[in-house]
Amino acid sequence: MGKFYKFFMVTFTYLFLYVPIVVLLVFSFNTEGFPSPWKSFTFKWYIELFHSTHLWHAFYNSLVVAICATGLSLAIGVFLIFYAAQGGWMKKFLSLFYGNLVIPETVLAVSLLGFFSLISIPLGLPTLVVAHTVLGLGFVVPMGYARFLELDFRLTEASLVLGASPIQTFFKVTFPLLRPSLIATGLLVFIISFDDFILSYFCAGSSAQTLSLYILSMLRSGVSPVVNALSALLLFLSSFLVFLFFSLKSRTRIF
Amino acid sequence: MKNKKLTSHLPFSFGMPAVIWQIVFFYLPLFFIVISSILKVTELGVVEGVTLEKLWLFLSPVYLGVIASSFLLALSNAVLCLFIAYPIAYFLAFTSHKFKNLFLFLLIVPFWTNFLLHVYAWFFVLEKEGFLNNLLRFLGIINEPIHFLNSIFAIMVMMVYYYLPFMLMPIFSSLERLDRRLIEASMDLGAGWSHTFRRILLPLTLSGVRGGFFLVYIPSFAEFAIPELMGGDKQMFVGSVVSHYILGEETGSLGAAFTVVSCVALLISVVLLYLLMNKFVKKVYG
Numbered sequence: 001m002g003k004f005y006k007f008f009m010v011t012f013t014y015l016f017l018y019v020p021i022v023v024l025l026v027f028s029f030n031t032e033g034f035p036s037p038w039k040s041f042t043f044k045w046y047i048e049l050f051h052s053t054h055l056w057h058a059f060y061n062s063l064v065v066a067i068c069a070t071g072l073s074l075a076i077g078v079f080l081i082f083y084a085a086q087g088g089w090m091k092k093f094l095s096l097f098y099g100n101l102v103i104p105e106t107v108l109a110v111s112l113l114g115f116f117s118l119i120s121i122p123l124g125l126p127t128l129v130v131a132h133t134v135l136g137l138g139f140v141v142p143m144g145y146a147r148f149l150e151l152d153f154r155l156t157e158a159s160l161v162l163g164a165s166p167i168q169t170f171f172k173v174t175f176p177l178l179r180p181s182l183i184a185t186g187l188l189v190f191i192i193s194f195d196d197f198i199l200s201y202f203c204a205g206s207s208a209q210t211l212s213l214y215i216l217s218m219l220r221s222g223v224s225p226v227v228n229a230l231s232a233l234l235l236f237l238s239s240f241l242v243f244l245f246f247s248l249k250s251r252t253r254i255f
Numbered sequence: 256m257k258n259k260k261l262t263s264h265l266p267f268s269f270g271m272p273a274v275i276w277q278i279v280f281f282y283l284p285l286f287f288i289v290i291s292s293i294l295k296v297t298e299l300g301v302v303e304g305v306t307l308e309k310l311w312l313f314l315s316p317v318y319l320g321v322i323a324s325s326f327l328l329a330l331s332n333a334v335l336c337l338f339i340a341y342p343i344a345y346f347l348a349f350t351s352h353k354f355k356n357l358f359l360f361l362l363i364v365p366f367w368t369n370f371l372l373h374v375y376a377w378f379f380v381l382e383k384e385g386f387l388n389n390l391l392r393f394l395g396i397i398n399e400p401i402h403f404l405n406s407i408f409a410i411m412v413m414m415v416y417y418y419l420p421f422m423l424m425p426i427f428s429s430l431e432r433l434d435r436r437l438i439e440a441s442m443d444l445g446a447g448w449s450h451t452f453r454r455i456l457l458p459l460t461l462s463g464v465r466g467g468f469f470l471v472y473i474p475s476f477a478e479f480a481i482p483e484l485m486g487g488d489k490q491m492f493v494g495s496v497v498s499h500y501i502l503g504e505e506t507g508s509l510g511a512a513f514t515v516v517s518c519v520a521l522l523i524s525v526v527l528l529y530l531l532m533n534k535f536v537k538k539v540y541g
């Protein structure tokens with residue numbers, strides 16, 4: 001009974017996950033647009049995809065925001081973890097960061113929007129970077145701290161005893177040891193920021209269009225098979241990133 | 256203090272940017288939204304005092320109904336995800352063997368792809384002339400196409416699709432830490448599947464189940480994009496009302512008030528569900 005249930009659920013779930021994707025990919029080669037049935041094979045939507053300037057502009061915006069947010073949250077997060085892990089009063093600050101993943105993203109987005117308009121900062125890509133960095137810190141700090149505690153502190157001590165300065169120790173011992181898990185966390189933050197919809201919807205304003213907002217506008221204004229072609233491209237990109245994530249073998253858990 | 260030397264040489268200001276960032280861009284905005292929900296502001300934008308008027312406004316039956324439907328949506332989503340995710344997590348942790356990484360990979364790829372594309376993909380599947388209708392007609396189950404889109408069914412499908420990994424990962428982690436010999440021992444000693452599950456698996460993975468449950472429950476409570484896109488805005492949920500008010504002209508403070516009211520409702524429901532779970536666990540396991 002248990003075995004049958006499990007087998008059924010596994011097959012069902014993987015079909016559930018992949019049937020829509022396969023249907024989507026098949027229809028990216030259809031000559032006719034949604035919702036007409038299959039006609040004949042074509043590459044024209046892919047060609048149109050590569051010529052769509054709006055789309056690539058949105059893609060570029062998303063990429064810039066994701067890179068900035070990942071870099072910022074990693075940089076400031078790592079230093080905090082480094083200090084907090086040494087003990088002392090800095091450690092108390094760590095608990096501040098566990099709220100980011102607990103409150104619904106909609107609430108964070110809405111309150112940031114209110115905050116930005118209150119202090120009259122115009123919405124745009126910078127505000128989006130700020131918002132995504134907050135989200136990123138919610139991953140970097142708890143995950144990085146957990147990893148930091150697993151490090152062998154005798155290595156740092158040895159480095160210090162043997163005459164390396166604290167700065168040298170940080171860059172030559174601590175940082176290289178943490179690198180795989182930091183890259184893994186960075187990849188996670190990058191993809192979350194790149195695919196994020198809720199924060200972009202509220203904090204990007206009307207001028208800055210990210211990829212999510214572009215896809216949304218296409219979904220609302222009659223869809224074209226270009227979205228199918230775009231899906232193929234993005235699936236390829238995310239497969240590559242997941243592959244990278246796995247090959248790091250950092251044992252970083254997604255949750 | 257083993258590492259005293261290390262700390263004393265580096266200025267602590269290195270660690271401060273993250274803390275400042277967190278306070279300014281996380282706690283301060285949350286604080287402001289609470290404040291702005293109780294401030295009385297005239298039409299010219301002058302603050303006149305404090306009022307609970309806006310908060311009371313949302314305690315009317317209409318808005319309580321919206322909160323209730325969000326509660327039901329989030330609860331059913333979390334329960335559905337739990338029933339689907341547990342066997343998958345078990346499969347990944349114990350029976351997938353050398354294909355474990357492949358199956359994990361296949362699970363994470365959709366999760367790391369823009370969710371609007373999945374919404375779009377489900378349009379293709381659920382549409383009147385779409386894959387599911389054609390399949391059912393081909394199998395002879397139905398004669399006339401069913402309208403799947405713009406229904407609660409479409410919303411639930413997309414919700415489960417999107418939130419499944421949030422339930423799966425914590426359960427998978429806790430199952431991976433579990434000693435599989437315990438399961439073997441239980442089976443060898445004659446306990447059946449359901450008995451092993453209730454007496455060994457569930458108690459030992461309870462933290463994962465609980466974590467996954469709230470990781471799904473909390474964001475789905477405030478979800479607004481999926482109901483709007485898949486449900487055609489027929490049914491109002493907390494997220495849709497909030498986004499409607501916040502993005503509307505001059506209704507921002509009402510949006511803030513409703514956000515506060517629904518957050519309080521969310522908090523109460525989380526505490527109640529948590530207590531209920533504990534009571535259930537105590538009752539079953541003594």
